[in-house]
Amino acid sequence: MKLFGLFIALTFVNNVVLSKFYAICPLMGLSKNPKNALNMGIAVIFVIFLSSIITWLLYYYVLVPLKITYMDLITFILVIASLVQFLEMFLKKTSPDIYKSMGVYLPLITTNCAVLGVALDNITANYNLIEAAVAGIAVPLGFLIVIYIFATIRQRLEIADVPTSFKGAPIALITAGIMACAIMGIAGVV
């Protein structure tokens, strides 16, 4: 039950994009069509899930015994970069179409602050391994949901009559802000 609460809290209440404002770059860059958004979300789930487990293990079984916990940032970045590199190779081999459609945003998952954010939050929040794994699914799932909803809204915005100065990114940012307001409604539930 505690884990379920954690899951809901991380997916919706403390949504990574709308309440912490992580990962705004891919949110803007890859939300032009829902299919791309979905691919991006799945890629991010893969990276965050594995990285949150691996970084947790590395932190408590390598960095803590050696008393070099100040090296956490660089170690985590190393792990994340390797995972993204692996994902890139995998996608290039298995589905070149997805690889092409995601373009530069695929390697940019490395610098997606949600990924590093989850890894660091797992440590600062003193999660155990199971909780870290739950966080590793819940957070990117929240990202997936938001980026997908956002992409569908943006498709409607394409045909909407927006004032010229607001066309494109500005109206998208305003939309994201309104979505964040909506999420505020359930703040503090869990």
Add this chain to the structure above:
Amino acid sequence: MNAVIALMIIGGVLGMMLGIAHKYLKVEVDQRIDVVTDKLPGVNCGGCGYPGCHGLAEALVEGEVQTPNKCVVASSIAKKEIADYLNTTPGPDGKCLQIKC
């Protein structure tokens, strides 16, 4: 000292895993793309409208662009070289491209 050794080991292990993964997930790419990329100036200015020199090389080899003149930086000698190379080197399908310079 601990930190240096630990980081080196972690990096080494991760690198090794990636190396193994690379072996199994290797994708055959057209050899010509690499050669053309080398012949381009390599400044990645984007003046041709493609993301970097590799992008233009890909477009050239795949026939999307028919002339290296798209590149605004390369010397005319380098452009001639690229055209000659692509006109004389057959691709995987055994055909040479028709590149104008």
